[in-house]
Amino acid sequence: ILNVEQSPQSLHVQEGDSTNFTCSFPSSNFYALHWYRWETAKSPEALFVMTLNGDEKKKGRISATLNTKEGYSYLYIKGSQPEDSATYLCAFISGSSNTGKLIFGQGTTLQVKP
């Protein structure tokens, strides 16, 4: 059974704080890692698709890194804003999949207080 773990489960920060959270996944047979942001009552929004070890991607104040050899990815938010409050999901695709099956972690719920 392929397991994807995210930590912490939830996080409360003050506006302006920078924060980061972790996604751990199986290091063997890696193919791709997806990050999504999911606001309540909305559709999950795609942030990044990462495939190469050492990849670093950035979108505004959000960035992500990838270490496929040790099986983890970090998501960073610089200068958190209240609108960053959401659940952040990572999803792993195994090299043994041929259907694009995303295996999701449980998510990290971020709350940014003004």
Next chain:
Amino acid sequence: GAVVSQHPSWVICKSGTSVKIECRSLDFQATTMFWYRQFPKQSLMLMATSNEGSKATYEQGVEKDKFLINHASLTLSTLTVTSAHPEDSSFYICSATPGDRWATDTQYFGPGTRLTVL
């Protein structure tokens, strides 16, 4: 950006009835659509993968006769929960992808459907 709609957003039904959920890609053609469900405090779990015009591929443990998936066009997939029971109460969400690079193409998600079976 690519938009996926889902209808209804919530539904309450009696045990034994069937419920149909629609997933539409509004501004792109979806070669592949995926159906996930999420039970409370659990991760999104893939139920099945569907390609237009062909039979869906179900994940292990998902009953294909209970969860009927029809991907009749490149913009519409439907999930029908047949003879629903309270244990089918869950959050169902679809995603769609326009490309054929199955691992690296972004999956665009609908907003989900909350199903409650009484």
